Amino acid sequence: MRKLILFDLDGTLVDIFDEHINSFIRMEKEVFGVDIAPEDMIKNIGHPARVVIAGPLLERGIDPKVIEKRMETAYQSYKKQLGKALKRIGEDVVLPGVFRLLEVLSQRGEILGLITGNISTVGMLILERTGLVKYFKVHSFGDVAAKRSQMIERAVELAEEKYGFTIKKEDVFIVGDSIPDIRGGKEFGCKTIAVATGLTKGSDLEKEKPDFLFSSLENTEEVLKAFGDQI
Known part of the structure; x- marks a missing residue:
């Protein structure tokens, strides 16, 4: 699946x-x-x-x-x-390992979605300016939901509508750098993958007990194992 x-x-x-x-x-x-x-x-x-x-x-x-x-x-x-x-940014602001991970996941046929507190127009602008827009087929933005768990729920609904099959919670993963990301994923009931590349320290993310915690997304092979896959 x-x-x-x-x-x-x-x-x-x-x-x-x-x-x-x-x-x-x-x-x-x-x-x-x-x-x-x-x-x-x-x-x-x-x-x-x-x-x-x-x-x-x-x-x-x-x-x-x-x-x-x-x-x-x-x-x-x-x-x-x-x-x-x-106007002054481009692919240079994309974090290390991101392009390779998204490329591998896309080639494997996984459905990639975006969950962001940004309003939709801003979120899409960032995707376009950074060259990431081609990877994401589902988008859930901060102007359509008040909580992270609701944004995840909306993303699942959009994916089911787009692809025509039911997606089980055990097949849903959220990858994020903040405590709201992890708490939202747990509230929804999906797998949570924390990455310490944002403002929140790894030690603080660890306290939230995510299913997986990485210092970055650079090690593609290790990150893929969190999804039950290897290259």
């Missing part, structure tokens, strides 16, 4: 944290008139975009109704800010 392998984007496949954080900060100032420190933005990275945007504002006492009313404007501002930054 073909496996559905869902990858997080930022910190798992690509390294563009600085671009993200700076774009969020500029957006918060433009839309809400609030200055946010980088460390306050970083605290919510790994969650859907709505949570990343709202978190620092709620901490500062901004009315939730005001945040919700301006959320679409915030999305558009964030897309504009990040779009400017992404």
